[in-house]
Amino acid sequence: MSNSVKSQWVSWPIAFTVVALIAAITMVIIFLRLESWPVRTARQSTAELEKLGKNLGAAFVDIAHLQPRITINNRVYIEQTTPVSELILLSRRIEVEHEFLHTWVGSSKRVKLHGTFIAKGGFNLQQGLSIDVRPEQITVRLPHAEILGVEQQQLDVLAFENGLWNRISAQDLQSELSVLPQLAWKKAAETGLPGEAEQMLQRQLQERIQTPQPLRLVFKESQEKKPK
16 A cells, blocks of 8 residues: 555656656747748748749730840849740721822812721830739739731722822822821720730730639839831
8 A cells, every 4th residue: 555655656747747748849849830930931832833823924925025134023023035026915997098089179089998997906015024023913014915916908099080280199098098007006006905905915915824813913104106
């Protein structure tokens, strides 16, 4: 009986020592985990941003056939490849008419033309394209969309009338023909084709890249091309 009591008195200090040791080890592990948590979180966050940057780059390769310059938290992650000159997103059929009437000494000449054009809207990527990836927001910087060109599809001569002594010259005809592309260019701009191209790019990026943070397109002013 005496030996049993002594054995219990001996085992209790040992048990307390073991419990205290386990508690101390647990506290050390928790402390180390808490201490390293910001570093591990930063590593995980950077890895996620880099993965997002790769996905954005791949989306632009699919859409525009170029690799844009990508920065992650102000650090260059991917340099831009030599860009293609243009990214065409929309095409629209444009029809215009122009009439020329000239009277000299009672004699009139008249030319009326109808032209059908295909107007192309998109981006001039030679003016720069960059993506900045941050935890709170993704910013895509590129020039405003613009009319990239108008291509003549059909030309109809609605009127070609010479006066008795006021004849239509080759220069008259050439001058009138040169007016049609300018009218088509202006009409395409008035229909809002550049704005639609910007909205389409925004939609395509959002559909291809599901980002937890907002995706913002920042457009910089560019010198719009003029018809030749």
